[in-house]
Amino acid sequence: MGLDTEDLSKSFALPTRMETFMAWGRKNSLWPMPYGTACCGIELMSVMGPKYDLARFGAEVVRFSPRQADLLLVAGTITEKMAPVIVQIYEQMLEPKYVLSMGACASSGGFYRAYHVLQGVDKILPVDVYVPGCPPTPEAVLDGVMALQKMIEDVRPRPWKERWTRPSFLAGE
């Protein structure tokens, strides 16, 4: 049995290692798109700001274009009026992409059990990490980002992401 490189690639566990290597890279270079809509958006400014500084976790390149971002930071209440917009933005992001839901409103509608508030962004998007709080402290958001990094590093399966389809109440593509 000859030991040429092609055979090596089949018999050796190289693909997994490559995956691990890519995961390590991804984990440390998350480019967040801050979707700050409300109070959480202000607290997110603190997360990015001088004291807490998300840059220390490799996520400092804030991108406002979904095409350049791989982490959607949903910070704030998502209303019924906003729902089609945020789905469109999520669809515009390139793979691999992650969603972090910051705060009570984004996670469940919070204390706005109200006629114009979407009861959680997970009704329309596949959320990877929920950060509780109203608004969460910056430490909690950093913890959420670190939890996501761990998830990326371990290449954990994300069935919610795989099963996700565009909400049926939205029109068109």
Added chain:
Amino acid sequence: MIMSNTTNSEIKTSSLGERSIELNPSELFEFCKNLKESEGYDFLMDICGVDYPDREKRFESVYHFYNSKNKNRLRVKVPVGEGESVPTLIPLWKGANWFEREAFDMFGIHYEGHPYLKRLLTHHEFQGHPLRKDYDADQQQHLSQSLPIHFQDEKPHDPDSNLVPLNLGPSHPATHGTLRVMCELDGEKIARANVEIGYLHRCFEKMAETHPYNQVIPYTDRLNYCSAPLNNVAYCRTVEKLLKVEVPPKAQALRVVLCEFSRVIDHIVCMGAGAVDLGALTGFFHLFTYREMVYGLFEKLCGARLTVALTRVGGMAQDPPEGWYKDALDVCKKIEKGISEFETLLIGSKIFMERTCDVGKITTEEAIQWGYTGPLLRSTGLAQDVRKDEPYYGYDQLDFSIPVGSIGDLYDRYLVRIEEMKQSLKIIRQVLKNIPEGDYTIRDKDIVLPEKKDVYGNIEGLMNHFMLVIHGLRPDPGEVYVPTEGANGELGFYLVSDGSGHPYRLKVRPPCFAIYQSFPSQIQGGLVADVISILGTMNVIAGELDR
């Protein structure tokens, strides 16, 4: 006393000292014209609807006027039946536009002669009128598709023309949240512009109607979330006026300190973020250091940083911890230094001056027409401030001045805000130097929850706690409008009570709502780059705008 010409309705003064008059829809326009032209009521502060399902004429369209010369206020109430209409006040005050649209959206009140009576806060596929009493608070309706670019003249964009359509937002870094601006560009000039709001309509007013008085306080935090304590104070003042109670001197002093700190950090967000939009990222990082310090103070007081819910109806939630006053004074000193550094960094910069001087100018008359208040009105040269005009909490005893601008351009707005921050720090120092002794809250068992040690320690405390939680705080039936000087201008709460445990109707007059409706006409004809700089100085906070 002014009399209406056609009926014998006259101005009544309520037991709370508020003047109001009830008119028929047909008399409204003439009466308001007279108010504006002869009686000197130059400001139309607020228009809102109220729903009384049991009355013959189901709705009431309520107007709040303000006379800036003699500081009088007047409330005009117009009962309207379903299917009837009220004449629009846009010919007298341009600022009536959005307020009337909102009342239409929320109640279905029809304003005759309104040029664009469409939904404002709820989405365009929404069925029904949510603030009617028969609409359930939690009855959600999904939206299937956003509106394409549209304009108020209802002419769609013509693809064959030379104009380029441009959509900014609702997710755009420079709109700081959820504002949507739609323009048609002729080269770099704005040919047509329009805005769409309501992307953060969280139904504050419906939530207030379905919650007990004290539970509304956390919701008020989330109106203008850049300066949450100011909203707490404004709301509590309103309820306290209705209850006819006065908070103890210590609570008043603490509230003043919190209000002024909030004003400072609100201006920090406005200027820091506005500077980022113009490319000056350093200003943001620099100023946010000081915002963090104030967060630190709030955290020491109550454990929360941003949404604090610090006040209670009747006073404060608790005493400040030991050493807090000294910490606050230290922070004052640091902020003062930071502001002067920021001034050197930005205000003298040539690039900054070229982007802001002579841009977005507005005259005092026009500003009043739109309903401007606060720093933006003062930047046009009119020294109007609720703290001076209708002083509360001992503001008349304090030594501070009201900075004004001269021509109302963006540069003036920055200068006014910077000076206001300095004045606020001056106020905080004065108050902190002699905080009155005594209790931080009143001890009326029907209004204020007993302290925890009493609840757990004796039967009376437990019973009072139980009664207040179950029965709720119940003011007598009545209505009040209380203005407070918010960071962006006059923050008014109009509260109607029917004697039950939760507000019958609570309307917020958000300062940036009146200001932002002038935005399309402000940017029209200007450069597209100025859209961002003008928006930055308006300090539109979506939570307060859309509620």
